[in-house]
Amino acid sequence: MQKTAKELITEARGYLVNARRYINDRPIEELLKVLVFSFYVYYKISGKLSQNQRKEFKLPFDNALKVVNINKRVKSVFPKALVYEFGIELKIINVIKAILVILEKQDFKENDLKEQEKQQKKEEKLNRALGMIQKSRFDGALSQFKQLSSEFPNDYKMHKEISWKLFEVKHIECITFLEKTVGLNPKDAESYAALGQVYRQVKKYKEAISANEKAVALDKENKTYLFNLARAYMDNRSWNEAKQVLLKLIEIDPNLVPAQRALEFVSRPFRADYW
Numbered sequence: 001m002q003k004t005a006k007e008l009i010t011e012a013r014g015y016l017v018n019a020r021r022y023i024n025d026r027p028i029e030e031l032l033k034v035l036v037f038s039f040y041v042y043y044k045i046s047g048k049l050s051q052n053q054r055k056e057f058k059l060p061f062d063n064a065l066k067v068v069n070i071n072k073r074v075k076s077v078f079p080k081a082l083v084y085e086f087g088i089e090l091k092i093i094n095v096i097k098a099i100l101v102i103l104e105k106q107d108f109k110e111n112d113l114k115e116q117e118k119q120q121k122k123e124e125k126l127n128r129a130l131g132m133i134q135k136s137r138f139d140g141a142l143s144q145f146k147q148l149s150s151e152f153p154n155d156y157k158m159h160k161e162i163s164w165k166l167f168e169v170k171h172i173e174c175i176t177f178l179e180k181t182v183g184l185n186p187k188d189a190e191s192y193a194a195l196g197q198v199y200r201q202v203k204k205y206k207e208a209i210s211a212n213e214k215a216v217a218l219d220k221e222n223k224t225y226l227f228n229l230a231r232a233y234m235d236n237r238s239w240n241e242a243k244q245v246l247l248k249l250i251e252i253d254p255n256l257v258p259a260q261r262a263l264e265f266v267s268r269p270f271r272a273d274y275w
Contacts, residue, residue, distance in 0.1 A: 009045065012038040016060035019067045028071045032100050035064055036093050043089035077102045122152060133165055142173055149180065156184040160191060167194050174198055189218035193225050196232060205236040221252055230262060242266045
C-alpha cells in the first residue's frame, strides 16, 4: 500500500531527529541514505506544506548535515561542508549520492585488502602446520589445523588439503577433517573413498559402507571405489552385497585378479570361518 504524504513526513522526520546516532554508533552511509530519502520526500510534498511546516523541516536537515560534515570519511572525499537551503533538494541529493558512491568504492577496496591479508595469514599458518606434520610434530599441527577450521569453517579447499595430509600420514584425526570436507562438498567422491578406508581401519564397518557407497554413487565405474565398497561389505559380513559389487567390478574389468579372488572367497559356503 502506498504511503500518504503525512506518513512519509512522519517517517522522514523520525529518521532525521535520530541523526546524532550516526556520530559514533552507526555507519555514516546509513545517514546519507536517510538524507537522500528525506530530501526527496520533502521535494515531492513541499508544495503541500505551509510555511511553518517547511521551517520545521529545516532544523532536522541542518542537524543531520552537521553530523555528515564532521564525519572524517565524508570530509576525506568531500571537504566542503554541505549546507541546505530551500529549493536545492535535488542538487544536494545528487551530491550525497556521489559521496555514497565514493565511500562504497572505498569500502569495497578496504574489504578486498582485508580479505587478501586474511587469506595470506591463512596460507602462512597452513604452511607452518603442514611443515610440522613433516617433522612429526602432530600435536602442534593439529592445534593449528583446528584453529584454521574454526576461522575458515566454509573453506572446502583448505579442509581437503588438511584431511589428505593427515590421511597420508595415517593420523586418526583425518576422519574429523574428511567428514568436514565431504560436508562442505557432498560431490567429492575421492574424499568419501578416503573416509571409507579410514572407517575400515578403525573397524567402523557400517560407516565405511556408507562412505564407500557415496563414493561409488558419484563415480559408478571407478574400480578402486567398487573394490573398497566390496571390502567394506566383507568386513561387515554382508556377503551377498559384497558378491553383487564384485560381480559388477569383474564385469567392468574381467582381468582384475584381486576382485576374482575376493569373489571366490565370498562364494564359499564356510567363508565366515576364515574372515
